[in-house]
Amino acid sequence: MTASVLPPTSLVTPKIQLQTENLSRTYPSGDGQITALRPFSHTFAAGMTSVVGPSGSGKSTLLNLLAGFDTPSGGTVRVGGTDIHSLSEAGRADFRLGNYGFVFQSHNLVAILSAQENVEFPLMLAGVPPKERRERARALLAQVGLEQRAHHLPSHLSGGEAQRVAIARALVSDPAVLLADEPTGNLDTRSGEVILELLTRPALEGKTVVLITHDPDVAALADYHLRVRDGEVSVEGSQ
Numbered sequence: 754m755t756a757s758v759l760p761p762t763s764l765v766t767p768k769i770q771l772q773t774e775n776l777s778r779t780y781p782s783g784d785g786q787i788t789a790l791r792p793f794s795h796t797f798a799a800g801m802t803s804v805v806g807p808s809g810s811g812k813s814t815l816l817n818l819l820a821g822f823d824t825p826s827g828g829t830v831r832v833g834g835t836d837i838h839s840l841s842e843a844g845r846a847d848f849r850l851g852n853y854g855f856v857f858q859s860h861n862l863v864a865i866l867s868a869q870e871n872v873e874f875p876l877m878l879a880g881v882p883p884k885e886r887r888e889r890a891r892a893l894l895a896q897v898g899l900e901q902r903a904h905h906l907p908s909h910l911s912g913g914e915a916q917r918v919a920i921a922r923a924l925v926s927d928p929a930v931l932l933a934d935e936p937t938g939n940l941d942t943r944s945g946e947v948i949l950e951l952l953t954r955p956a957l958e959g960k961t962v963v964l965i966t967h968d969p970d971v972a973a974l975a976d977y978h979l980r981v982r983d984g985e986v987s988v989e990g991s992q
């Protein structure tokens with residue numbers, strides 16, 4: 754894998770703060786309500802924060818709210834001072850393009866696009882000119898060690914390779930916030946280690962990485978630790 758410095762880009766964003774205040778979510782259930790997330794106030798530090806907790810405890814609910822994919826029942830998520838849920842849907846989508854990267858358990862690559870085109874995709878949506886798009890996507894594919902696979906379709910990549918392309922895509926806009934939901938969940942141990950190493954790099958660069966995992970060994974790699982139990986998030990301190 755080639756370690757390289759990101760090329761200059763018009764999309765570079767400064768490190769920004771991810772902050773929640775009394776963030777909560779309830780869902781209707783029959784006659785009553787399910788409290789998926791109890792009021793949670795927290796400032797995420799730059800670096801990697803793991804989120805652990807049993808199935809159904811509220812981890813994905815928290816991540817979806819941080820991403821602005823779901824609407825809170827109360828409270829706010831601020832990214833660099835912007836209350837993301839006060840934006841229109843289109844405004845939030847634009848804001849995400851410039852500030853967030855996502856890595857999911859399943860790579861979610863577009864099946865009919867090559868690895869290179871998948872990585873270019875967010876830049877295309879952001880209106881970055883083709884030449885710069887190509888160069889940045891190439892640089893990112895090199896960073897994840899897949900420059901030789903640039904023209905392969907996702908179906909011709911291994912699970913670990915596809916996840917590396919997904920990471921390249923998540924990082925291509927140089928986002929300040931990277932949200933990862935069980936990114937190693939479907940991978941063998943060795944491929945999982947490669948993915949984690951790639952996720953620790955942006956954390957070392959001062960970005961805010963939030964990583965949901967069931968795996969205590971994966972969580973142990975993070976700088977900060979949150980535990981969710983019955984919708985209650987607690988801070989477990991740093992190591």
Ligand SMILES: Nc1ncnc2c1ncn2[C@@H]1O[C@H](COP(=O)(O)OP(=O)(O)OP(=O)(O)O)[C@@H](O)[C@H]1O
Pocket residue numbers: 780781787788789806807808809810811812813814815
């Ligand atoms: N759209 C929804 N409608 C109703 N209830 C929901 C919805 N999404 C989540 N819940 C409920 O909220 C609670 C928290 O769910 P959530 O998916 O956040 O848990 P999780 O910790 O991510 O679980 P897992 O580890 O299994 O993915 C659960 O009781 C779940 O059933």
